[in-house]
Amino acid sequence: MGNQVYEPRNSAGRLVYIAIAIIAATLSWRFVEQPFRKRDEAVSSKRVVAIGVGSMLFVLAFAAATPFVARAYWQVPARVERVAKFINYRADDNFRVGSCFLTTRDTFASYARDTCLPISSTKPNYLLLGDSHAAHFLPGMMAQRDLNLLQATASGCRPVADPTGERRCTALMHFITDEFLPRHRMDTVIISARWANDDWPALRRQIEHVRRYANHVIIFGPIAEYDRALPRVLATALYRNDPSVLADHRVADRRALDAEFKRKVPTTGAIYVSVYDAICPDGRCTLWTADGNPVQSDYGHLSAEGSKLMIDRIRRNHPFPLK
Numbered sequence: 001m002g003n004q005v006y007e008p009r010n011s012a013g014r015l016v017y018i019a020i021a022i023i024a025a026t027l028s029w030r031f032v033e034q035p036f037r038k039r040d041e042a043v044s045s046k047r048v049v050a051i052g053v054g055s056m057l058f059v060l061a062f063a064a065a066t067p068f069v070a071r072a073y074w075q076v077p078a079r080v081e082r083v084a085k086f087i088n089y090r091a092d093d094n095f096r097v098g099s100c101f102l103t104t105r106d107t108f109a110s111y112a113r114d115t116c117l118p119i120s121s122t123k124p125n126y127l128l129l130g131d132s133h134a135a136h137f138l139p140g141m142m143a144q145r146d147l148n149l150l151q152a153t154a155s156g157c158r159p160v161a162d163p164t165g166e167r168r169c170t171a172l173m174h175f176i177t178d179e180f181l182p183r184h185r186m187d188t189v190i191i192s193a194r195w196a197n198d199d200w201p202a203l204r205r206q207i208e209h210v211r212r213y214a215n216h217v218i219i220f221g222p223i224a225e226y227d228r229a230l231p232r233v234l235a236t237a238l239y240r241n242d243p244s245v246l247a248d249h250r251v252a253d254r255r256a257l258d259a260e261f262k263r264k265v266p267t268t269g270a271i272y273v274s275v276y277d278a279i280c281p282d283g284r285c286t287l288w289t290a291d292g293n294p295v296q297s298d299y300g301h302l303s304a305e306g307s308k309l310m311i312d313r314i315r316r317n318h319p320f321p322l323k
Helices: 011-037 045-073 078-088 138-142 167-183 200-213 230-240 244-249 253-268 275-279 304-317
Strands: 125-130 148-154 186-192 214-220 271-273
Touching: 078 230, 125 138, 125 167, 138 148, 138 304, 148 167, 167 200, 186 200, 200 214, 200 253, 214 253, 230 244, 253 271, 253 275, 275 304
Parallel strands: 125 148, 125 186, 186 214, 214 271
Antiparallel strands: none
């Protein structure tokens, strides 16, 4: 497999690995290093070279065969193999990268206004505003046929008042809040981001500003995150048959920030959606989608199927389009 996430299950397996390493090192020392360092004058140079080359080829063949031997000895369940391969999933393939989602490879000039900001006269216009933690809701939002979706997102881009960061971010945020919204009233603006603990003051000011130009403002709160890619954590948990691994790697401060936003956002007149509660209903975090793949593709971004699942859950508790 391209991404190894496993280790031998028991002490015997670890001892085999250690023994293999010792044997390889001993063979290299005895038949490669020593003949060159302490060559007997009676032994020809050609013979020394031949022994050295032969020894090195033997060690290389031994090393090449080791993974196949190890694979036969430590069988990895097919489900673990499948989950581990999901580590290579690229969530941003679903974000409309380079047009409606600007990355470090893009500039503000790359933003495709006609594509990303289509106005409908027949459906409610919903603007999705924020960073990659807004863009990962795109597949789920696009599946909602009863609304018209607009998108303004950029990586590492806080959708708050007086945004800071790279120009692609600040230019996009200022364009939307200072030029586009004053000329195009939205039915609803959804603001979402990978929120930081100190974002609230600037977010509060942003809500106040955006509410002037939208009938409704919805804040999507923080999602459950892990200190490493969820597919990697899941593969390890499955391989060890130890579900507690998940809790050990879940980032604790996301729940606390969600609780803070639950208290504060409604005081501004905006609607708060707890994404944390959507992905972890009753405190038990959802890990899989219906297709048997992880709901998140890395530390926190939703997969396409995960996005659809979360939006469906959110709509059950927060029905929209809003009237």
